Every structure is written in C-alpha cells, then in structure tokens.
Amino acid sequence: MNKKSESWLSKLKSGLGRSSEQLTGKISKILSRKKLDAQMVEELEDALIAADLGVPTASRLSSSLSEKTFDNEISDEEVRQILSDNIAKILKPIATPLKIDKNLKPHVILVVGVNGSGKTTTIGKLAKLWAQNGKKVLLAAGDTFRAAAVEQLAIWGERAGCDVISDDTGADPAGLAYKALEQAKVLGVDVLLIDTAGRLQNREDLMGELSKVIRVLRKLDPDAPHTCLQVLDATVGQNAHSQVENFKDITNVNGLVMTKLDGTARGGVVVALAERFGLPMYALGVGEGEEDLQPFDADAFAKNLLGLDL
Numbered sequence: 001m002n003k004k005s006e007s008w009l010s011k012l013k014s015g016l017g018r019s020s021e022q023l024t025g026k027i028s029k030i031l032s033r034k035k036l037d038a039q040m041v042e043e044l045e046d047a048l049i050a051a052d053l054g055v056p057t058a059s060r061l062s063s064s065l066s067e068k069t070f071d072n073e074i075s076d077e078e079v080r081q082i083l084s085d086n087i088a089k090i091l092k093p094i095a096t097p098l099k100i101d102k103n104l105k106p107h108v109i110l111v112v113g114v115n116g117s118g119k120t121t122t123i124g125k126l127a128k129l130w131a132q133n134g135k136k137v138l139l140a141a142g143d144t145f146r147a148a149a150v151e152q153l154a155i156w157g158e159r160a161g162c163d164v165i166s167d168d169t170g171a172d173p174a175g176l177a178y179k180a181l182e183q184a185k186v187l188g189v190d191v192l193l194i195d196t197a198g199r200l201q202n203r204e205d206l207m208g209e210l211s212k213v214i215r216v217l218r219k220l221d222p223d224a225p226h227t228c229l230q231v232l233d234a235t236v237g238q239n240a241h242s243q244v245e246n247f248k249d250i251t252n253v254n255g256l257v258m259t260k261l262d263g264t265a266r267g268g269v270v271v272a273l274a275e276r277f278g279l280p281m282y283a284l285g286v287g288e289g290e291e292d293l294q295p296f297d298a299d300a301f302a303k304n305l306l307g308l309d310l
C-alpha cells in the first residue's frame with residue numbers, strides 16, 4: 001500500500017472509529033453471555049439501530065445472524081466478522097467509482113445538496129484529481145447567491161489548474177450553467193462540474209431554480225446532466241434519507257458522495273442509504289484537504305465500522 005492510501009485509510013479508520021467504538025463496545029457487552037439467544041439478537045439489533053444503520057437494515061442483519069448461529073457458542077469477534085461480511089455485501093453494489101465518460105465531451109456533472117454538505121469542497125477535490133490525471137476540467141460557480149461561494153470555487157480552480165466560469169452575485173444560475181456548457185463544448189472539455197447553491201429542501205423557489213438549470217442544460221445537450229451528484233454530510237445521520245428523497249424528486253440524483261466521515265459517529269448511515277436507495281456511493285470525504293476524497297471501498301468501510309483489522 002502506498003503512503004497516500006495508507007494515510008487515507010487511517011483517516012477513515014479514526015473517522016469511523018467513533019461509529020465503531022460505540023457499536024463494538026455494545027457487541028462485546030452483549031456477547032459476554034456466549035450463547036446467542038433471542039434476547040441477544042434483539043440487543044444486537046438495537047446496537048445496530050443506534051449506530052445509524054436504520055431499522056430495516058438492522059433487523060435484517062440481526063436476523064441473518066440468528067439463523068446461522070442460534071444456540072451455538074459464538075465470540076464477539078465472530079459476530080463482528082459476520083456482520084462485517086453482511087454489511088460489505090450490502091455495500092458492494094453501490095461501491096461504484098465515478099468515471100468520466102470519454103464519449104461525452106463534456107461529461108456534465110451537476111452537484112446538488114443542502115447548504116454546508118460539502119458540495120464546493122467535493123467539486124474542488126474531484127477537479128484536482130481529474131486535472132492531475134490529465135483531464136480537461138471546467139468548473140461553473142453556480143452558487144450565485146454568495147460572493148464567498150464563487151471565491152471558494154475560484155481558489156479550488158486555481159489549485160487544480162482549471163478554469164472557473166462565474167457571474168456576478170445574484171445572477172441567474174441557469175444562465176451561468178448554459179454559458180458554461182457552451183464554453184465547455186467550444187473548449188473540448190472532458191468534464192464540466194456545476195456547483196449549485198445550498199438548497200433548503202422545503203424552499204420551493206430554490207428547487208424550481210434547480211429544475212430550471214437542468215431544463216436549460218438540456219437545450220444544449222438533451223442528456224445533460226449526465227451525472228447528478230448529491231453530496232451528503234454524514235453528521236446529519238438519518239436525516240440523509242429525507243435529503244436524498246427530496247433531491248431525487250427534482251433532479252434524478254444518480255450518485256452520492258458522503259462527506260465529513262472524519263468527524264462523526266454516524267457513519268452507519270451509509271449502510272442504511274445503500275439498502276434504501278441503492279444509489280452509487282462514488283466517494284467518501286474524510287477531511288477538508290485536496291487528498292481527502294477517495295473512492296468508496298465496501299470491504300474497508302464494513303471492517304472499519306466493526307472495528308476489524310483490514
């Protein structure tokens with residue numbers, strides 16, 4: 001393993017450490033009675049729910065455990081191993097890296113999510129990564145509400161060495177998106193990343209605006225945006241469900257990035273989301289720096305969550 005992925009894994013480990021400590025501590029306590037019985041299965045289910053895995057997932061996981069192991073002596077480590085294997089199975093189908101489609105020119109990625117979830121930061125990290133890999137990247141500062149948001153994206157653009165299309169504060173984001181896609185086509189850009197404002201899910205006007213951005217993009221490319229990426233902040237826990245539901249209605253969200261896994265005990269929500277929506281989890285954010293975004297690894301995530309060595 002190289003240094004970079006090692007440091008990233010240790011960040012994921014210490015990040016998920018908070019989620020994992022709570023869960024594994026409870027499992028050890030429950031398993032101190034050795035033979036798995038109905039009450040223990042129930043207690044395990046509660047521990048999984050408390051770890052933000054959600055009720056349906058928690059009950060499925062705990063009942064699959066009882067099928068296999070009822071009335072047998074079983075160690076705490078074995079239980080964690082079984083849970084980890086089952087969680088990895090749930091996560092495997094959603095562990096899909098975000099690939100730029102070479103045939104598109106540009107591959108248009110619209111980035112949505114509530115305010116503060118990490119959209120602009122994630123765009124910056126992706127831009128840096130792709131630019132480093134020789135892709136021609138263009139950024140559109142579609143959060144035209146705040147001057148600071150445009151400035152923030154401009155800084156990321158500089159770091160990545162790619163152009164940023166922006167407009168005055170208060171300008172129409174749909175107009176900006178249109179201009180950006182026009183430019184991207186002229187310049188032969190590989191990927192266009194469009195930032196958006198933090199849209200409160202209950203604000204009809206803001207949601208309307210997002211629909212307008214999409215409508216306008218489709219005048220230039222009927223298939224755009226090719227990816228509608230929703231950024232979620234792991235610290236919101238189960239609230240992530242309603243956020244996905246709200247954005248999915250309007251924007252055909254077809255992939256997720258989960259940020260701030262470095263500072264939360266609520267990492268289990270990734271598993272709950274996988275079962276509920278089955279949307280690709282493209283990457284995880286474990287910090288504010290440009291290196292702190294990595295493709296989602298189902299096995300590593302499950303093992304870390306259960307406090308098992310990789």
Ligand SMILES: Nc1nc2c(ncn2[C@@H]2O[C@H](COP(=O)(O)OP(=O)(O)O)[C@@H](O)[C@H]2O)c(=O)[nH]1
Nearest residue numbers: 115116117118119120121259260285286287288
């Ligand atoms: N610790 C941590 N902070 C993050 C991560 N991603 C974003 N942030 C921080 O969260 C705050 C909001 O991020 P921003 O990208 O501006 O969110 P936006 O409003 O959705 O564009 C900023 O201070 C970021 O530096 C992450 O993975 N870990």
Ligand SMILES: [Mg+2]
Nearest residue numbers: 119120143149
């Ligand atoms: Mg932003």
